[in-house]
Amino acid sequence: MGMRERIIAILVNNKPGVLSRVAGVFGRLGYNIESLCVAETISPEVSRITSITNADSDFIDKVKKQLNRLVDVLDVTELVPGQSAQREMILIGINLDQKGRTEIVRSIGLFDCKIISMRNDYCIIQVAGSREEVETVINFLKPFGIDKIARTGVLALRYKDSVS
Amino acid sequence: MEKTGAEILLQTLREEGVDVIFGYPGANSLPIHDSLDESPIRHYLVRHEQAAAHAADGYARATGRVGVCLGTSGPGATNLVTGIATAYMDSTPMLVLTGQVTTELLGSDAFQETDIIGITMPITKHSYLVSDPGEIASTVKQAFGIARGGRPGPVLIDLPRNVMAAKCEQSGVKNITIPKKRNARRKKDGGELQRIANYMNMSERPVILVGGGVKLARACEELTGLIEKGNIPFVSTMMGIGSVRSSNGFNLGFIGTHGNELANRIVHDADFILTVGARFSDRSTSIVEEFAPLATIAQIDIDPSSIGKVIKADISLVCDIREALTTLTPLAERKGRGGWLSRIEKERNVLGKDRSMKECGPAGAFIRDVQTAMPEETTAITDVGLNQIWTVRSWETRTPRGMITPGGLGTMGFGLPAAMGVKIGVPDHDVVVFSGDGGFFMNIQELATISYYNLPVKIVVFNNGHLGMIRQIQDLFYGARFNDIELGNKVDIVAVAKGFGIEADRVPVEDPGAGIEKMCAAGGPFLLEVLVDPDTYVFPIIPPGRSNIDMIGGRQG
Numbered sequence: 188m189g190m191r192e193r194i195i196a197i198l199v200n201n202k203p204g205v206l207s208r209v210a211g212v213f214g215r216l217g218y219n220i221e222s223l224c225v226a227e228t229i230s231p232e233v234s235r236i237t238s239i240t241n242a243d244s245d246f247i248d249k250v251k252k253q254l255n256r257l258v259d260v261l262d263v264t265e266l267v268p269g270q271s272a273q274r275e276m277i278l279i280g281i282n283l284d285q286k287g288r289t290e291i292v293r294s295i296g297l298f299d300c301k302i303i304s305m306r307n308d309y310c311i312i313q314v315a316g317s318r319e320e321v322e323t324v325i326n327f328l329k330p331f332g333i334d335k336i337a338r339t340g341v342l343a344l345r346y347k348d349s350v351s
Numbered sequence: 352m353e354k355t356g357a358e359i360l361l362q363t364l365r366e367e368g369v370d371v372i373f374g375y376p377g378a379n380s381l382p383i384h385d386s387l388d389e390s391p392i393r394h395y396l397v398r399h400e401q402a403a404a405h406a407a408d409g410y411a412r413a414t415g416r417v418g419v420c421l422g423t424s425g426p427g428a429t430n431l432v433t434g435i436a437t438a439y440m441d442s443t444p445m446l447v448l449t450g451q452v453t454t455e456l457l458g459s460d461a462f463q464e465t466d467i468i469g470i471t472m473p474i475t476k477h478s479y480l481v482s483d484p485g486e487i488a489s490t491v492k493q494a495f496g497i498a499r500g501g502r503p504g505p506v507l508i509d510l511p512r513n514v515m516a517a518k519c520e521q522s523g524v525k526n527i528t529i530p531k532k533r534n535a536r537r538k539k540d541g542g543e544l545q546r547i548a549n550y551m552n553m554s555e556r557p558v559i560l561v562g563g564g565v566k567l568a569r570a571c572e573e574l575t576g577l578i579e580k581g582n583i584p585f586v587s588t589m590m591g592i593g594s595v596r597s598s599n600g601f602n603l604g605f606i607g608t609h610g611n612e613l614a615n616r617i618v619h620d621a622d623f624i625l626t627v628g629a630r631f632s633d634r635s636t637s638i639v640e641e642f643a644p645l646a647t648i649a650q651i652d653i654d655p656s657s658i659g660k661v662i663k664a665d666i667s668l669v670c671d672i673r674e675a676l677t678t679l680t681p682l683a684e685r686k687g688r689g690g691w692l693s694r695i696e697k698e699r700n701v702l703g704k705d706r707s708m709k710e711c712g713p714a715g716a717f718i719r720d721v722q723t724a725m726p727e728e729t730t731a732i733t734d735v736g737l738n739q740i741w742t743v744r745s746w747e748t749r750t751p752r753g754m755i756t757p758g759g760l761g762t763m764g765f766g767l768p769a770a771m772g773v774k775i776g777v778p779d780h781d782v783v784v785f786s787g788d789g790g791f792f793m794n795i796q797e798l799a800t801i802s803y804y805n806l807p808v809k810i811v812v813f814n815n816g817h818l819g820m821i822r823q824i825q826d827l828f829y830g831a832r833f834n835d836i837e838l839g840n841k842v843d844i845v846a847v848a849k850g851f852g853i854e855a856d857r858v859p860v861e862d863p864g865a866g867i868e869k870m871c872a873a874g875g876p877f878l879l880e881v882l883v884d885p886d887t888y889v890f891p892i893i894p895p896g897r898s899n900i901d902m903i904g905g906r907q908g
């Protein structure tokens with residue numbers, strides 16, 4: 188039992204409507220999708236969906252079985268923290284004044300991030316890393332006045348040797 | 352050779368063995384109807400698309416083949432929805448064809464456009480929108496594979512008009528592969544069957560719980576073999592009725608809310624339950640925590656999502672039921688089980704030997720009289736309500752497909768159109784449908800179809816002037832406040848039937864006189880209106896929120 192973040196990787200046929208079938212399963216079981224990443228894999232006819240849901244342990248079994256009923260779902264695996272690499276990327280837009288601008292340029296090097304656009308009054312910063320790293324940067328930048336934020340949601344891959 | 356999409360569609364349906372389509376045309380399905388003229392496939396024009404879906408469902412349940420229905424886009428498609436949901440809940444293999452607006456209009460809120468794929472997503476196994484005539488043959492073949500495969504169910508193909516009308520060079524379709532799961536869930540037996548056999552052999556009070564999956568897997572003989580070899584009593588779910596002849600001495604009846612008291616009590620006492628092809632629906636289990644409290648539970652099912660969903664089985668196997676039983680039976684030891692069987696007999700006597708028959712009162716007696724008057728190979732179809740419970744409890748089911756009832760969705764209005772599909776599917780069998788007045792009115796227009804095609808279906812309408820089953824619930828659990836359930840008796844059902852061109856008669860349930868004989872002797876369709884007192888209920892019954900052994904109106908009632 189116990190609610191926590193559960194990461195699920197779903198391999199599906201890369202076809203129209205498949206995502207809505209997958210999302211429908213979560214919805215019908217009453218689960219909210221906290222984050223979702225979808226893109227094609229090395230074979231373009233297959234897509235990988237990575238999703239996060241806050242749920243108890245029943246969730247994995249239920250959602251796996253229901254997802255596996257879908258014809259276009261090829262595989263469903265839970266990705267457990269210690270046994271998989273997990274990364275997230277975000278873009279953060281910040282409104283700047285002169286002072287903030289200097290400070291950001293000076294301190295941003297402390298973190299693993301990049302300024303990808305810089306204008307007099309606005310910049311966009313790219314951050315990539317683990318959930319914690321990304322959160323740390325967001326917290327650091329909050330006082331500067333974050334205007335907008337876009338997150339990929341977590342991507343994860345299982346380490347090669349770990350057994351599921 | 353160049354063919355139109357519609358021609359390819361019909362040719363592929365033929366190749367898949369389709370001989371009948373139940374449908375209703377509209378502008379966007381016309382290319383298909385246009386080509387049907389030249390196809391050996393027979394099209395039955397119903398009077399409402401819901402009936403097309405139920406008829407296809409009935410056809411499939413009676414024949415074991417895939418039922419096919421066809422509606423136009425928009426309202427035609429939405430009218431099919433209740434029938435699709437009914438088939439989905441009871442795992443009927445069905446192919447649903449819907450016309451659709453032309454591909455360039457898709458998504459434009461065009462006239463008679465609905466997103467039928469979106470609407471039916473939760474009630475189909477799979478669905479396709481075909482956008483290229485070159486894909487039709489392979490899509491249809493895949494759809495059949497999916498509808499029949501694993502746990503069967505309805506598959507929908509949405510067919511835009513221009514794709515049906517377009518010509519294309521037809522290339523033969525060879526082997527169709529249904530996308531395979533990476534780590535295929537269908538495990539091979541890894542010793543589970545031996546362990547199940549061990550439990551079964553060691554158990555003192557075993558029971559087999561039979562679900563609808565046994566019939567779907569065509570495993571009825573294998574199951575009977577196991578029961579008789581191991582001397583193991585069995586109960587069934589409502590959908591499981593008929594898997595084994597109901598006169599089999601090991602039959603304890605069916606479990607659940609409206610089930611047999613003996614079946615419910617014995618499941619409660621059992622120390623081992625082998626569940627085959629059943630999904631532990633709430634109608635069968637009542638309070639899950641109090642279901643079979645003493646039993647080790649084993650479960651065999653083809654559908655992984657049915658395992659552990661409601662009740663955590665102690666041991667389970669995802670497997671075709673017939674394969675599983677073929678392996679399991681040789682592992683089962685021949686046992687006397689004298690103690691257990693005599694305990695069950697004692698219980699049966701306490702409850703009254705033919706109690707479950709008497710419990711259905713005069714309606715039950717009437718149904719048995721109908722059965723006596725009809726040939727051995729008669730298929731009974733029920734609607735929903737008291738009439739359904741009376742029928743499944745009073746009719747002695749002799750063949751796996753001898754009783755057809757919409758168990759999972761409980762769809763009023765199913766009976767009459769389903770009976771048409773059954774009669775068309777198994778024309779050599781006599782077909783009788785038992786309905787209440789409420790459910791009869793829900794698809795009454797199908798009398799016109801029955802009359803037009805002169806389908807010799809026997810139609811019994813129990814007329815109690817009320818929504819009987821709901822009335823019983825109000826009577827028992829809502830302080831006898833009878834709100835919104837009176838249908839009244841102003842409609843002359845016999846005259847209505849005659850107006851449709853169907854012979855009919857009216858009899859009181861207690862004294863049907865020559866009514867039953869007249870119905871049986873009729874060469875064409877016949878409707879028998881049977882007048883029933885609205886206070887005639889079904890007992891015993893499990894009150895909401897109570898467990899399976901808390902049946903009321905049982906011993907005393």
Ligand SMILES: Cc1ncc(C[n+]2csc(CCOP(=O)(O)OP(=O)(O)O)c2C)c(N)n1
Pocket residue numbers: 734735736737738739761762763764786787788789790791813815817818819820821
């Ligand atoms: C389409 C549909 N609407 C409502 C219900 C709820 N319902 C279940 S039984 C029943 C009463 C059925 O009455 P009737 O057809 O007269 O049969 P009886 O119970 O009297 O035999 C109703 C309304 C249902 N099962 N299906």
